[in-house]
Amino acid sequence: STLGASAAERGGRYFGAAVAAGRLGDPTYSAILDREFNSVTAENEMKWDATEPSPNSFSYGRGDQIVNRALSRGMKVRGHALLWHAQMPGWAQGLSGSALRSAALNHVTKVATYYRGKVYAWDVVNEAFADDGRGSRRDSSLQRTGNDWIEAAFRAARAADPNARLCYNDYNTDGVNAKSNAVYAMVRDFKARGVPIDCVGFQAHLGTSLPGDFQANLQRFADLGVDVQLTELDIQQGGNQAAMYGAVTRACLAVARCTGITVWGIRDTDSWRTGANPLLFDGNGNKKPAYTAVLDALNSG
């Protein structure tokens, strides 16, 4: 009867939402969160700028608000995100080379250690590939510290929290394309060389059509020996939003190692995509047809 309960009955999967600490005081918002979801991701509160506002000085208050609230209700927590070229604190934006490398790895170690035992899966590295159609790494100060910065981050995260699932997370990787091919090659290489990686997150910020090879793409990653998760799902309203939500849910269910789905917000009015109305609940907190399509998909089969 709820997204979380129905997902749990499908092989112990979770159904999560991105949560903003500043909205938890809104009773409509928190009632839907508590009723429907069994996993949360902090929308901004566990990013580098939020957790390490000055060098080696950490601030976990807003992240803790989300994490402890979720854990006390038996929900899982997806940690988002240890390293990302965006939302770096100003002081880290001013660093480069070995100084940035050390600061980044210190960040990974300290934050993953702090949350050890509380986080089910971490987005260790977010959005490190470019949208250039060639599968290049994204140019960033982190990338300029050396191509091995991603594996260094995964190794540091594993050492800090051996029980968290460690994920690589990106967008526009939802179908088979140059970018997802490049991520695939990296994951295959990590698995071959023993670099610790457990999962790949597909953000799934979708427009009005679903790539025809969406499920096949999830499956090819799963076949590398990692879990796959839909980590930031939202779908533009205007096409057949409900049908697409249903199809995305069925695709995850059809892939044994697709362990869960997270929508990137609760009500349309909570979404970062202004005007897209891309979520499962309208601004008043009412269930949309998209909600019913997801629940029906979870309950059939």
Ligand code: G3I
């Ligand atoms: O909290 C401040 C507020 O004090 C200030 O007055 C206001 C003025 O700009 O900014 C507020 O911060 C904003 C923050 O969201 C909280 O609302 C930031 O400007 C804004 O940039 C930030 O946007 C977030 C965005 O990541 C940043 O890149 C979105 O909420 C968040 O949904 C979005 O999430 C990302 C994922 O982390 C990674 N994948 C893509 C996804 C969508 O962009």
